Amino acid sequence: MPSHDGSRQPVFTGFRLGSLTIDLDQGVVLSAEGGASGLTPRAEDLLLLLARRANMLVSREDILETVWAGRVVEDAAITHCVWQIRRALGGDGKDILQTRPKRGYVLVVPDAAWIRPAALPSIEAPSTEAPADVAPVVPVEPAAPPQRGRRRRWPLVAAAALAIACAGLVAWRVSSPADEAIAFDPHIEMSVAVVAPSSLSWLRDTLLRDAIEQAHLRDVEVVVFQGAQTRNPFRGPHLQVQIVQAEPRALEAELSLAQGDAMLRERYRGPAEGLAAAMRALLSRQMPVPMRTQGAATDAYVAGRLAEARFDRATAVLEFRRALALDAGMADARIALAGLLFEQGQADEARDVARTLAGPGADDPVRRCRIERLLARVEPDRLGPAPCARAAMVARVERLQLRDALREIERLNAAPAGAGEWLEQEDAYILALLRLQELERAKYEIDRARAVAERAGWRHAALRLGTNLGPLHMHRGERRAAARAQAQVADGFAALGDTGSAAESRIWVQRAEPIVPGPALAARREALRGIVAQARGSGRLRAEIEALLLLARMDRDRPDAWRAHLDRARARIREARLDGGNSLHPYFVVGEVVGARRYGEALVEIDALARVPSPHPRAQAWALYLQVESHFWRDEMSDAVAGIDAMERAGLDITASPNPCFHAWVLTEAGRRDRASAYLERCNDGARSHEQTDFGLVAAARQRMLDGESRAAWTLLRPRLLALLALPEPTRQEGEALALVARHAALLPEADPALLARATQAVDRIAALDGAGPGLRLGAQLLRDALCRRSAACRPRPLPGWAAEDRFAARLTATSGVLATR
Structure with a gap:
C-alpha cells in the first residue's frame, strides 16, 4: 500500500484477538477502546513475544530467555501471565492461547484477524520506523481465510511453516557464494550489527545472542554496532544481518561477513525463526572449531x-x-x-x-x-615491567606521561586495529591531547574519529568520542558551547537506549553551564537534586557524587547546605571504598573545599590522602595543584613554589594541570621571574580560556607593577576590564574576574576612576545575588578596600571571619597606597 511520499509500507502491522488489539509495529497491546490492555507489563511482554511468533510453538526456555531475561523463575510465574492473557482475550482465550504440554505455548491467529495500519487505533507511542538504511517492506496479500476450525487448522499451519522454513533455507544455501578468506582469531575482535525494524527487536536480540555465543565459544571478543556499514574499517571480521523485507509470515534478510577486501554476502527468505539458523550456518563455515564447551x-x-x-x-x-x-x-x-x-x-x-x-x-x-x-x-600498580603495548599506552595516559603515550599511540596506529582496540587508542589519544592543551589537534581528531565510527555503523562509539567536545570547549572557556555539545550527546545516548550514559552526559551539561547568580539558580538546584536521586536509584555512583559536588558548588553561600552535600559525597565514597586509593573522587571533594576558600581544611585532607596506599596515577598531580593553590592564597609563597617544583621533578606535564597561568602568577609573586615568564608563554598560546588567562594577565601586569611600569600595567588591564563590564549577565566566574582585574587596576595611579567606580557597582550588584559565592563576595570587599586606600577620607573594613585565610589577597590590597603614589 503506497504512502503519501511514495514509499511502500507493510500491509499488516498487527491483529485483533478477542477484546485485544496487538500492534506489532509499536510493540503495544491495546483494549478494544484503544486504551490500556489491563495486563501487567510482564504479561504484555509475553503476549507480544507470542504474537511475533504467531501460530508457532514458543518454548518455555524461549519465554524465560526473552521475557525474564534468562532468570530462573517458578513455573507459576509463566502460568499466571498466561491466565491474565486468556482472561483479557475473553471467552475464547484458551482456544487462542493454547498450551502444548511440556513444550510451550502457541498463539493461534487466523488470517482474518490480521489488520491493515489504517485500522489500528490511534495511540501515543514512540516512533517505530525502521532505520533509514533498512529497505522498505514489500506487501504481500493475505491468503484466503480457512474454512475449518482452529484446532484442526493447527497441524496444517505448522506443516506450512515448516515448509516455508525449509524453502527459505534452501534458497539461502543455493544463493551462497564461494567461500572467501575470513579470519577468526582470538587476537582480533569481531564486530556485529543487526539492522531491523523496532517491531523485530526480539529477533535482533536473538541474533546478537547467537553471534556473541558462537564467538565466545571460540575465544573471540565481540563488539556490537548499532547501524549498517558499507565497508568495514577495522581489522577484525564484521558480521552484518540486515532485514530488508518483513511480512506477516516471512522476511527477507541480507547476511554478510566482511574483512578487508574479502566479503561474503548471502540472502535469506523465510520465517523469522529460521534466520538465526542461517546466520549460525554462515558463521560455522568460517569460524574455527569451538575451543570451549557450552x-x-x-x-x-x-x-x-x-x-x-x-x-x-x-x-x-x-x-x-x-x-x-x-x-x-x-x-x-x-x-x-x-x-x-x-x-x-x-x-x-x-x-x-x-x-x-x-x-x-x-x-x-x-x-x-x-x-x-x-x-x-x-x-595499574599490578602491571608488570613489560606490559603489552595497549596496556602500556593506557597506563601512560593515566600517569600523565603524555608525550610518551602519544608516541606509543602513533606506533599502534601504524597497524590495523580491531574495533575495540581502535576506540581505546582514540580515547587515549584525544585525552592526551586535551591534557596537553593541544586543542586544535584534539578537535581534528575528535571529528575524524567520529566520522570513522559513524561510517562503520558504530553510533555509540561516535557519541562516546563526542563526549570529549565538552572538555574541549571548557578548556577554551566556551561553557555554553560545552553544555550544548554535551546535551546533544546526551540526547543521542537516550535515543540508543543508553540511559546511564545519557544521565552522565546531562550531569556534564550542569557542570558546563556557568553559574549565573540570581533567582534562576533555584531551578538548577532542584534539577540536580533529581539527578542525585536518579543516580542513587540506578547505582550510578560516579554520577551521584558529581551531582552532589555540583550542588555544593552552587550552595557555597549556604554553609550548612554546602557541608551536607559534601558529607553525603564523602559518605558515598566511603561506602564504595573509593577513599582507599585508585580514585580521584576524594580529590574532587578537596577541590570543592578549596573553591569554598577553606584552605587549611583542604591541606589537612590532602595530607591524609597522601598516606593512602595505591593512589590513583593522577593523584599526585591533583594533590600538588591543590596544595599550590591553598598555600598561595594563605600567603605561604615558599610552600606554593615547592609544590610547583615537585610537579616538575615528578616529570608531570605542567600543561596538563588545571591552570598553568595560575602558576605564572604564583612564581611572579614569589620573585621567580624567569620561571614565571616560561609559564606565561604556555599560558598565552592562544588555546586557553579567559578563566585561565585572567591569572596570566594579572601575572603580566604584576611584573610591570613590580618593575615600576604602572602605565604599561594599566594598558594590559584596561581592555579586559571594559570587556567584562560589557557583559549583559555576568556569570559567577566573570564576576570574580571583574573583581580581580579591577582591584589590581585600583593599585595603579593611571587607572580611570570612573571605570573603577562602574566596576565596583557591577561587582557589588552581582555579589548581592543568590549563588554569588564567597569568592565573589570577598572580591567585592577587596575591591572596595583597594579604592578606599586611594583616598585618605576612607578606612578599609576588616575581612570577615570566613575569609581569614585569604592573607595574600588582603596583603596585596593593603599595598595599594604605596603603589598609587609612585
Whole structure:
C-alpha cells in the first residue's frame, strides 16, 4: 500500500484477538477502546513475544530467555501471565492461547484477524520506523481465510511453516557464494550489527545472542554496532544481518561477513525463526572449531554480554556475577565484571574482582593482554615491567606521561586495529591531547574519529568520542558551547537506549553551564537534586557524587547546605571504598573545599590522602595543584613554589594541570621571574580560556607593577576590564574576574576612576545575588578596600571571619597606597 511520499509500507502491522488489539509495529497491546490492555507489563511482554511468533510453538526456555531475561523463575510465574492473557482475550482465550504440554505455548491467529495500519487505533507511542538504511517492506496479500476450525487448522499451519522454513533455507544455501578468506582469531575482535525494524527487536536480540555465543565459544571478543556499514574499517571480521523485507509470515534478510577486501554476502527468505539458523550456518563455515564447551556459566556470560549490548548494565553485572558463581575461574566474566564496575565508579570493588586474575606471566598472550588492559585502568600498580603495548599506552595516559603515550599511540596506529582496540587508542589519544592543551589537534581528531565510527555503523562509539567536545570547549572557556555539545550527546545516548550514559552526559551539561547568580539558580538546584536521586536509584555512583559536588558548588553561600552535600559525597565514597586509593573522587571533594576558600581544611585532607596506599596515577598531580593553590592564597609563597617544583621533578606535564597561568602568577609573586615568564608563554598560546588567562594577565601586569611600569600595567588591564563590564549577565566566574582585574587596576595611579567606580557597582550588584559565592563576595570587599586606600577620607573594613585565610589577597590590597603614589 503506497504512502503519501511514495514509499511502500507493510500491509499488516498487527491483529485483533478477542477484546485485544496487538500492534506489532509499536510493540503495544491495546483494549478494544484503544486504551490500556489491563495486563501487567510482564504479561504484555509475553503476549507480544507470542504474537511475533504467531501460530508457532514458543518454548518455555524461549519465554524465560526473552521475557525474564534468562532468570530462573517458578513455573507459576509463566502460568499466571498466561491466565491474565486468556482472561483479557475473553471467552475464547484458551482456544487462542493454547498450551502444548511440556513444550510451550502457541498463539493461534487466523488470517482474518490480521489488520491493515489504517485500522489500528490511534495511540501515543514512540516512533517505530525502521532505520533509514533498512529497505522498505514489500506487501504481500493475505491468503484466503480457512474454512475449518482452529484446532484442526493447527497441524496444517505448522506443516506450512515448516515448509516455508525449509524453502527459505534452501534458497539461502543455493544463493551462497564461494567461500572467501575470513579470519577468526582470538587476537582480533569481531564486530556485529543487526539492522531491523523496532517491531523485530526480539529477533535482533536473538541474533546478537547467537553471534556473541558462537564467538565466545571460540575465544573471540565481540563488539556490537548499532547501524549498517558499507565497508568495514577495522581489522577484525564484521558480521552484518540486515532485514530488508518483513511480512506477516516471512522476511527477507541480507547476511554478510566482511574483512578487508574479502566479503561474503548471502540472502535469506523465510520465517523469522529460521534466520538465526542461517546466520549460525554462515558463521560455522568460517569460524574455527569451538575451543570451549557450552554450559550454565557460558550462558550467563553470554546473557551479560547481550545485556551490555542493550545498555542494560545492571542486568549485565548480575549475569557476570552469576557466571562467576557457576565458574569462579571464568576469566572473561571476571574481566567483564571488573571493567563494568570500574566504569560505574565502583573502583575498589572492581579491583577486588580483578585481583584473582592471572598476573603478567600468564601463558596465553591474548588473555594476558586483555588482563593487562583492564589492570592499566583498574589497578595499574599490578602491571608488570613489560606490559603489552595497549596496556602500556593506557597506563601512560593515566600517569600523565603524555608525550610518551602519544608516541606509543602513533606506533599502534601504524597497524590495523580491531574495533575495540581502535576506540581505546582514540580515547587515549584525544585525552592526551586535551591534557596537553593541544586543542586544535584534539578537535581534528575528535571529528575524524567520529566520522570513522559513524561510517562503520558504530553510533555509540561516535557519541562516546563526542563526549570529549565538552572538555574541549571548557578548556577554551566556551561553557555554553560545552553544555550544548554535551546535551546533544546526551540526547543521542537516550535515543540508543543508553540511559546511564545519557544521565552522565546531562550531569556534564550542569557542570558546563556557568553559574549565573540570581533567582534562576533555584531551578538548577532542584534539577540536580533529581539527578542525585536518579543516580542513587540506578547505582550510578560516579554520577551521584558529581551531582552532589555540583550542588555544593552552587550552595557555597549556604554553609550548612554546602557541608551536607559534601558529607553525603564523602559518605558515598566511603561506602564504595573509593577513599582507599585508585580514585580521584576524594580529590574532587578537596577541590570543592578549596573553591569554598577553606584552605587549611583542604591541606589537612590532602595530607591524609597522601598516606593512602595505591593512589590513583593522577593523584599526585591533583594533590600538588591543590596544595599550590591553598598555600598561595594563605600567603605561604615558599610552600606554593615547592609544590610547583615537585610537579616538575615528578616529570608531570605542567600543561596538563588545571591552570598553568595560575602558576605564572604564583612564581611572579614569589620573585621567580624567569620561571614565571616560561609559564606565561604556555599560558598565552592562544588555546586557553579567559578563566585561565585572567591569572596570566594579572601575572603580566604584576611584573610591570613590580618593575615600576604602572602605565604599561594599566594598558594590559584596561581592555579586559571594559570587556567584562560589557557583559549583559555576568556569570559567577566573570564576576570574580571583574573583581580581580579591577582591584589590581585600583593599585595603579593611571587607572580611570570612573571605570573603577562602574566596576565596583557591577561587582557589588552581582555579589548581592543568590549563588554569588564567597569568592565573589570577598572580591567585592577587596575591591572596595583597594579604592578606599586611594583616598585618605576612607578606612578599609576588616575581612570577615570566613575569609581569614585569604592573607595574600588582603596583603596585596593593603599595598595599594604605596603603589598609587609612585
